[in-house]
Amino acid sequence: MSKIHVTTTVNGDEVEFLTDPRETLLDCLRDHLDLTGSKEGCGTGDCGACSVTVDGTLVSSCLMLGVEAEGKKIETIEGMAGKDGELHPLQRKFIEHAALQCGFCTPGFLVASKALLEKNPDPTETEVRYWLAGNLCRCTGYDKIVRAVMDAAAEMRGAA
Amino acid sequence: MRYHSPTSFDEAVGIAAKAQGVTRFLAGGTDVLVQMRAGAVLPDDLIDVKKIPGVRDITRTPDGGWKIGVAVSGAELGAHEELCRDWPGVVEGMELVGSTQVQGRATLTGNLCNGSPAADSVPGLVAAGATVTVTGANGTREVAVQDIPSRPGKTSLAQGEVISAINLPPRGENAGDAYLRFIPRTEMDIAVVGCAVSLRVDGHKIVEARVALGAVAPTVLLVSDAADALIGSTLDDAALEALATAARAACKPIDDKRGTVEFRVDVAGVLARRAARIAYDRAKGVSK
Numbered sequence: 001m002s003k004i005h006v007t008t009t010v011n012g013d014e015v016e017f018l019t020d021p022r023e024t025l026l027d028c029l030r031d032h033l034d035l036t037g038s039k040e041g042c043g044t045g046d047c048g049a050c051s052v053t054v055d056g057t058l059v060s061s062c063l064m065l066g067v068e069a070e071g072k073k074i075e076t077i078e079g080m081a082g083k084d085g086e087l088h089p090l091q092r093k094f095i096e097h098a099a100l101q102c103g104f105c106t107p108g109f110l111v112a113s114k115a116l117l118e119k120n121p122d123p124t125e126t127e128v129r130y131w132l133a134g135n136l137c138r139c140t141g142y143d144k145i146v147r148a149v150m151d152a153a154a155e156m157r158g159a160a
Numbered sequence: 161m162r163y164h165s166p167t168s169f170d171e172a173v174g175i176a177a178k179a180q181g182v183t184r185f186l187a188g189g190t191d192v193l194v195q196m197r198a199g200a201v202l203p204d205d206l207i208d209v210k211k212i213p214g215v216r217d218i219t220r221t222p223d224g225g226w227k228i229g230v231a232v233s234g235a236e237l238g239a240h241e242e243l244c245r246d247w248p249g250v251v252e253g254m255e256l257v258g259s260t261q262v263q264g265r266a267t268l269t270g271n272l273c274n275g276s277p278a279a280d281s282v283p284g285l286v287a288a289g290a291t292v293t294v295t296g297a298n299g300t301r302e303v304a305v306q307d308i309p310s311r312p313g314k315t316s317l318a319q320g321e322v323i324s325a326i327n328l329p330p331r332g333e334n335a336g337d338a339y340l341r342f343i344p345r346t347e348m349d350i351a352v353v354g355c356a357v358s359l360r361v362d363g364h365k366i367v368e369a370r371v372a373l374g375a376v377a378p379t380v381l382l383v384s385d386a387a388d389a390l391i392g393s394t395l396d397d398a399a400l401e402a403l404a405t406a407a408r409a410a411c412k413p414i415d416d417k418r419g420t421v422e423f424r425v426d427v428a429g430v431l432a433r434r435a436a437r438i439a440y441d442r443a444k445g446v447s448k
Binding site: 022043045051054058060063064067068115130 | 162193194258265
């Protein structure tokens with residue numbers, strides 16, 4: 001099976017990889033680019049652990065092929081903290097509110113929450129819950145996650 | 161698996177016509193990739209239509225209708241204000257499909273071609289009187305949306321044919337549509353019953369109507385008896401009761417873990433009444 005050469009931008013850096021056309025974007029991120037922050041929970045678009053943005057749109061990277069990434073701009077959890085390691089407000093608030101236990105779903109929740117706040121800086125609790133309905137967490141019961149997102153949103157608006 | 165990314169529908173159809181084994185078209189991929197992973201469908205040729213110019217466009221046609229490209233995502237559909245104003249029922253059906261992540265990729269055309277009787281975006285299209293443009297080796301043809309699904313998981317498209325656009329008719333004045341579905345939770349589930357109503361009023365009187373039901377038969381149903389119950393009425397109690405009765409009479413559902421035959425038939429009538437009320441209010445401009 002011949003591999004396909006893909007050039008794409010991940011977290012602002014141009015990257016290249018060779019992919020079997022059956023591999024998902026998630027496979028390519030983890031296995032070819034060593035970006036293992038995005039997780040595979042289900043592989044069928046149900047759990048959101050593999051959430052990334054592609055040209056600014058939130059998607060499940062397990063439901064996209066690596067070859068489809070050609071020429072796109074991809075943002076993953078690895079690009080969320082500043083270059084100097086300074087945490088994004090969402091990351092800080094997740095820690096403050098203890099909005100994680102095992103942590104497997106956390107990269108997906110953070111990427112999805114960041115996409116929400118870029119679109120809607122002042123969401124209601126209901127809007128947060130609906131936006132994150134495709135991110136599953138089996139530890140926290142969601143409450144702390146929702147509070148962390150609301151608190152981060154308030155801080156980012158300068159309202160905290 | 162060979163991956164193709166043609167730059168025209170003619171080229172896409174040419175690849176499909178020459179293909180020997182299993183062929184799949186790829187738009188949003190939210191069904192195709194799941195089927196590939198499960199091993200249910202292992203394509204020899206995968207034809208990605210997203211490099212074809214215009215497939216991400218939503219365009220107003222000269223007659224006032226809409227042409228929706230086959231790779232327009234649910235998120236893009238929902239962000240299009242003018243389209244949402246014209247066909248809120250069509251858009252709300254699509255927006256019920258999957259999560260935010262799925263909305264970033266999933267398409268109307270994919271939801272239709274996946275062939276699920278419970279596809280949330282399909283009843284709205286049928287009630288709207290939407291058609292699809294089908295491109296094949298011998299050119300294009302226009303097909304009503306309700307004639308695309310043939311049985312669960314199957315479409316009436318011939319080998320080597322592909323849908324190249326979705327067409328919505330001009331909305332016109334004093335008209336509204338709505339889609340409702342029943343699921344046992346509030347989000348992220350598959351319709352137990354879905355119902356779409358599109359209608360036009362003249363004053364208080366309904367002068368045109370179309371009613372479509374999902375998940376109560378092997379394919380989506382366009383229920384003319386239910387539409388007839390509305391036409392000529394002012395959506396009074398008698399008309400609503402006749403609508404519910406006609407909707408229930410059209411149902412041929414199965415029993416499964418999501419709902420029994422009896423439950424689905426009953427809920428079809430309830431949703432028809434509620435969707436008709438919303439469509440009626442929208443037509444009269446009294447609600448969003």
